[in-house]
Amino acid sequence: MAHIHCTDIVKSYGAHPVISGLNLDIPNHEFVVFLGPSGCGKSTMLRMIAGLEEVSGGRIEIGGTDVTDLPPGERGVAMVFQSYALYPHMSVADNITFGLRRQGVSKAEIAPRLKQVAEVLGLEQFLDRRPKNLSGGQQQRVAMARAMIKTPKVFLFDEPLSNLDAKLREKLRTEIRRMHLKLKTTTIFVTHDQLEAMTIADRIVLMRDGMIEQMGTPDEIFERPASRFVADFIGTPAMNFVTATLEAGLIARSGSIKLQLSEAEFPSLNPGQEVELGLRPARMDLCAPGSANALTGEVVLVENMGAEGQVITEVDGAEISFVTQGFRDLSIGDTVHFTIRPEHIHVFDPKTGRSLRKD
């Protein structure tokens, strides 16, 4: 078990920079998720920590040892690939124990470890099979067993669940989380599924174009997004954005919309300032006409999500959506009133996109 320490990591393919000066600290025992849009460099970062990709600059430390120049096998990391990367011509048992055999661990020691790992992951009856005769979920478990049996200092997962169906994904996600609670091995998990990230992570590293946009607990990322990009990326349905002008008394106005902002959260705002407001659909709900912070719009579309529904409305010609349990009484063309509490309104600088919240 070990902490991971990345300093000024740079990676470029030819003249094309992929990671530009990334600093990252992951404490011991933590479960960290790399989250970000496709192509932002998550896999590249993970592969550099694994040693499968050379860094163009910077140092990587694992457990206090500088591993930047060590080959992958000597870094004490185990990785689970999106494609599972099982050895197709070997039995499940041989797949799982391959690493131990390469380290010269004795047969007598391997057998009980194999038995234990197979038991934990429910693989006992498959040990003699070839990977191609297993289902996707079983193959994924074999890949996890192969990583676990080495008792590595660090687990690395690169989108391990993205080839599975939704139900199985949820099940394995819980298993991975449970495994981490038990083993407490430092883990980095790459995904571009924000729900997966929110449910599984101790901390989320949200990346964009090879840089860290924000790093924090799922709650921090969700409730206190550091930028418009983060706010937009996290949460479904996606956040509404409204450009507004500030008036005295911390009132933001945009056409018919007039919203009171939180004095405690945004003490540094000045009247006359242009800002971008972020309104989470899930934080808004129906209200009586004339309530505080009410918006008024015309229903354009109602989407049934089961327990709740997303209502898309037109306010001053722009679309704003909110989520409510009372969506069943609404129909297209209705006029609706809905509200948001001041502490749930996010305010961003329209030029830089950074949040204007006090630190």
Add this chain to the structure above:
Amino acid sequence: MTRKRFVILSLVPAIGLLATLAVVSIAGAVWFALMNRTLRSPDYDFVGAYNFLRLLRDHRFFNALEISAIWELVTVTGTLVVAVLLAVLIFETVKKPLWRNLISFAFLVPVLLPRVAAAFIWRFLYSPSLGAINYLLSLVGIGPVEFLADPSLALVSVAIVDIWQWGLFFTVILLKLMETLPRDPIEAAKLDNARTWEIHAYITLPMLKGPLISLALVKAVESLRSFDLIFVMTGGGPGTATETLDLYAYQMGINMGGRISYASAMSILLLIVTTVAFTIIWKAGKKWAN
């Protein structure tokens, strides 16, 4: 049903043609083998199994059989070993696609040479007085070595030419096959602490087991037909040190004796031996591949 009919319809013409050709020539050979025809005289009689019985008492025939077996073994294993080693070496050391393609192109040249041309080039290289190899050896104080005239070296010296042609060709094929392998299992093996040679011994080459068996079979069939190479380089000599079955049959039937019937009997036996041997090898290969 329609699919089955399509399969049959598309197979029948080709198989029919091949069968006709094979049946005619085999029947002709059997026909000749039962007589005592020679090129010298037009007279002949039917002699039954006489030619076959004589073959079983012919030491030169068994020598040729042994040389053929050694030739197969040496060229097939030699070609595959060279191809595997070179392919792995290039795969690990040459990373730039341009260099790989240039090397591949260079490696294809030998096999594109006509056998006879390759044979003449190497006969010259092997020459004790003029050859480049003996010149190099003389620099380190060895030689001159009679590569083609020394009975203990001749067969290996000719085999090297064969391996030079086909080993390099198979290197290119293997290299291209290795490039098509999925990268993930190889990376997983790196993380599993496998050294480079272990990655190839335990991961990449086992993944290429099927193609390797096919290549071995192709080469085994090809090695049966090395008449031109051996004929030009040594003519079967010195003595009978490089006389394979096809060379012996040629010597008997055409060159020296003109004993067509005896040579025909020999080719019939050769046909039976190779068919049986290849069936066994094929079955074994299939079993091993699973």
